[in-house]
Amino acid sequence: MITLKINGLDVSVEQGTTVLEAANFLGFPIPTLCHMEGLSPYGACRLCVVEIGEGPKAKLVSSCTYPAQEGLKVRTASNRVIRARRMILELLLASCPQSKTIQDLASAHGIRQQRFRQEYEDCILCGLCVRMCDEQMMAKAIGFRGRGENRSIGTPFDVKSDVCRTCGGCMYICPACQLRCTYNEPEKAICGGCANLTPPCLEKEHFDDMMCYMDPCVACEIETKTDK
């Protein structure tokens, strides 16, 4: 067992626990975007920053990837942490202002305006879908491509992957794509990702091991309605 101090409170956690898990155990809220239980921590969004150490040696780390250490002193809501978090949110909001998840987070942190040019990206490169595809769906159909400003997520060579079972897990988990259920109105969809994908329910007989994550799925609803 490891004993560490979070916001002045002692907590004992097992070896291998992350600071984020320890803080959640104590009930200190740390906002996250790219973190999800069941997927390996990635540390892409940096929303979960906390301050560790004391005095001039104090530094900001991402709590989802930082392992709990004996005697570690963590502050989850110091002035410095709040400032950093608000800046990160503001930048995220600028790159993807149409995302409901990011809007809600920004609102909860009291961000009423943002100073940066809005980019309307359809991806914030959080890697949730990549990890979902790899670790939960065991498909490894999508991944990161390129580097720097050309970095993007997708299938190799931009063609439909042989290993993709069109489970929809990537769209279910995506914090940036909010209109995943406008399949029946593709011209209104923002990212268009779902419009290029055949809903798995329409060709269910091709996929014996299909796991559908679309909930609620408009495509399913249309089909059941026409059947009746």
Next chain:
Amino acid sequence: MIQKAALSNGDEVMTQQDVDPVIITKIVEKHNKDRGEIIAILEEIQTEYGYLPEEALRIVSDKTKRSLVDIYGIATFYRLFSLKPRGKHLVCACLGTACHVRGAPRIVEELQSQLGIQAGETTADMEFTLETVNCLGACALGPVVVIDGHYFSKVKKSGIGQLLEKARTGFDKIDIAKDKRIFPIEVSCPHCNRSLMDESFAIDNHPSIRVAISFDHQDGWLRLSCLYGSYNISTELDVPMDTVVKFNCPHCHVELPSTSNCAMCKAPMVPLLVRGGGIAKICSRRGCKNHMLDVL
């Protein structure tokens, strides 16, 4: 690895050669599949084809049991890998800070207008690919242009046409008449001391050296270039690469006695007596280019 295919109307177009799965499999098997040696594998495929064909990546993914996404991610992450076919000559212009202030943008503009392509593109005849890099670490020499691995320093706008012309003919071409490293030697058998020179058969426009060779119960003649440093040979036998052959004197039929082994491949070195004093030694393994000259 780009082949020319003639169309019915006489125009020549470039087609990409099909990927040979045997070659790719051989490259993959050379490396340790369990540990991350994907970069080394991809590097080797790129040397083979000049770029990374899609089919090759699929084979690599199949053989290494890694997902195609991983391999594609690596191939798109590193700048040295290209997924598009590249030209025969790679022109790299440095646009780093030092080169930039010394006028590299104008050099790139000149390259672009002379080649008729933008940076990152390949000419239609598949001769040149133009790329820009952000620093080559030779800032004192700027502006730097690298063509096919040859560095050119303090490049001027006026000299670019000449550089490209030189690249077309090839930088590695050696002028035998002018190059001092290459000179003809006259050799004889170290056993019977009779000359091995053959005036009737010329290689590199000089009389050739005639010896008898044998391997695998096959006998025949072999003629070597008498230019020291030239690897041109002619033989009536089809000698596979890496075969160690026996050298015999065509006059006294004695095997040329080897006194030492090749430092590179451990095959016997064959001595030849050089007129004017000295012994030239050549490696007896086909394909090994080791040779030396002992002046007595």
